[in-house]
Amino acid sequence: MNEYKKFLRKMIANYVMGSVLAVAVVGGLMIMTTINTTLFQNLILLGIMFVSFMIMMLLEGMTFSKHLAPIRQALVPDIASIEQLEHAYVQLHRFPKLAIYRIMLPHFLGLTIPAIALVSLAISEQWITMPWYYIGIGIAGAIMVASMHAFIEFFLTSITIRPLLRVVKDKLYKQHGRDTLALAHVYLTVRQKYQLSIFLIGVFPVTLFSLAAQIRLQEMTGIDAMQYWQWAGLVIGVSIVFSLCGAFLLARDVEHPINNLFNAMSRVEAGDFGVIAHDEYSDDFSRLILGFNHMVRGLNMRDSRNQQLLDSYFATLAAALDARDPYTAGHSQRVAAYAVEIGLRAGLCEYDIDQLRKTALLHDIGKIGVKDAVLLKDGKLTDEEFDQIKKHPEMGESILRQVEPADAMRPYLPGVRSHHERFDGKGYPDGLKGNSIPLFGRIIAVADAFDAMTSDRPYRKGMPKDRAIMILEEGRGTQWDPQLxxxxxxxYRRKQQELHNAEAQ
Known part of the structure; x- marks a missing residue:
């Protein structure tokens, strides 16, 4: 509530100061020092200005209150709804543009229309003496003054809203646990801001001076208006062209580093921590680029360490599982290596290969829940004991689902659950068939079977690899995916041939 009151006081102070400067000081002084009138006529003009000013304040006050309503509804009560706070946040961001709207419409029209009507009445009744075309010059001058007032008000409002934006953001998070990331939006581009600002700065003083000078010179020298505007129009035209070119060049110069940083940030958001923003600047943007690159290098180092810790975590889990059975020590590591070979031959990308390797390392994690008497039994398993073994894919999935955060383990669940499914649909636990079996499960099934056949067990010796390869050939299309x-x-045969050729040489 206190911040809202401060905001309101600051907005009103900025507006009143700008209005007084624009209307009373600039407008009033320009009229009084430019037009050669009597004291009585000056008093009439001041009265007209005062009445017009009050009408303007009334209309603009009503518009300002309407624009302020969403902010007031969200901040005056202690508790506000999500919709009210989000609406207030968006409205605050729109406030600088709304300031331009207020000044160029209710402000400008509320002042100009009554002033034109009253001045026209005063000229008709001969209360003041001046040419009718002075009204047209006055309208042009009013547009210039209103434009500069709007320009100043835009930047003052941009500064004034910042503390209140933080208040709304904090209130939204504390009361509803929501952030404002989804509300981020560009309400005015840098190009628009710079082009309009430079245009006004370059054109306003020259145009306003030309309007005032025309009146003053005509009264002092009687110079023909057409002759004067042939010269003044050329000066104004050159000023406009120069302002537009300067605004374009300045906007482009500022946009380039912003786009450079934005593109680099997009790549970081996508997970590329090796990105470097190119430093091609000789101003303060160089420091900004340097800071960004330093930050990304820090993120890259942290990501590398996290990946090392994650890899170590997977390897440790696999080693802990294999340590229960000395006869299958290294089984998970070997299955992971075989699975990676298949994935590479299948054309998987680097990211998928990494996910496949981690899935293979954890494929038997569910055996942690199998009793030693069953898992380490020397002889043939009974049907009941084998049913216990067959539960380990589901148990593995269940174990990994308990790891937080939940999405960290989600990519590995399908492969862990389905690595004992058969291509002909006779596997377990779900009896999936063909390509309905997840890809990682089909790959690991081949790798797991080959290592199981070639590894020693207490009750049998591992078979030769060539024999295991023959069994894989025979089981293509029934037990295993034929392509994988x-x-x-x-x-395997290519490597054997290479080894044979090397020995022959």
Missing amino acids: ATLFIED
Whole structure:
């Protein structure tokens, strides 16, 4: 509430100061010092200005109150709804543009229309003596003054809203646990801001001076208006062209580093911490680029450490599982290596290969829940004991679902659950068939079967690898995915041929 009152006081102070300067000082002094009138006529003009000023204040006050309503509704009560706070946040961001709207419409029209009507009445009744075309010059001058007032008010409002934006943001988060990221929006581009600002700064003083000078020179020298405006129009035209060119060049110069940073930030958001924003600048943007690159290097180092910790976590889990059974020590690591070979031959991208490797390391994590008497049994398992073993894919999925954050383990769940499914639909736990089996599950099934066949067990010795390869060939299309099994078989035979050739030499 206190911040809202401060905001309101500051907005009113800025507006009153700008209005008094624009209307009373600039407008009043320009009229009094430019037009050669009597004291009585000056008093009439001041009266007209005062009445017009009061009408303007009334109309603009009503508009300002309407614009302020969403902010007042969100901040005056102690508790406000999500919709009220979000509306207030957006409205605050729109306030600088709304300030331009207020000044160029209710402010300008509320002042100009009554003033034109009253001046016209005064000229008709001969209360003041001046040419009728002075009204047209006055309208042009009023547009210039209103434009500069709007320009100043825009930047003052941009500064004034900042503390209140923080208040709304904090209130939204504390009361409803919501942030304002989804409300982020560009309400006025840098190009628009710079082009309009430079245009007004370059054109306003020259045009206003030309309007005032025309009246003053005509009264002093009797110079012909057409002859004067041929010269003044050329000066104003040159000023406009120069202002537009300067605004374009300045906006482009500022936009380039902003776009450079935005593009780099987009890549960081996508997970690319190796990005570097190019430093091609000789002003303060160079320091900004340097700070951004320093920040990204820090993020890259932290991400690398996190990846190392994550890899170590997966390897440790696999090693802990394998340590329960000395006869299968290293099984998870070997299955992961075989799975990666298949994934590479299948053309998986680097990201998918990493996900596949981690899934393979954890594929038997569910065996943690199998009793030692069953898992380490030397002889043949009974049907009941085998049913217990068959539960380990589901148990593995259940274990990984308990790891927080939940989305961290989500990519590995399908492969862990489905690595004992068969291509012909006779596997477990879900009896999936063909390509309905997740890709990682089909890959790991081949790698797991090959290592199981070639590893020693207490009750049997591991078979030769060539024999295991033959079994994989025979089981293509029934137990294993035919394409993936073929990729593994071809890769194995290629390596054997290379080894044979090397020994022959």
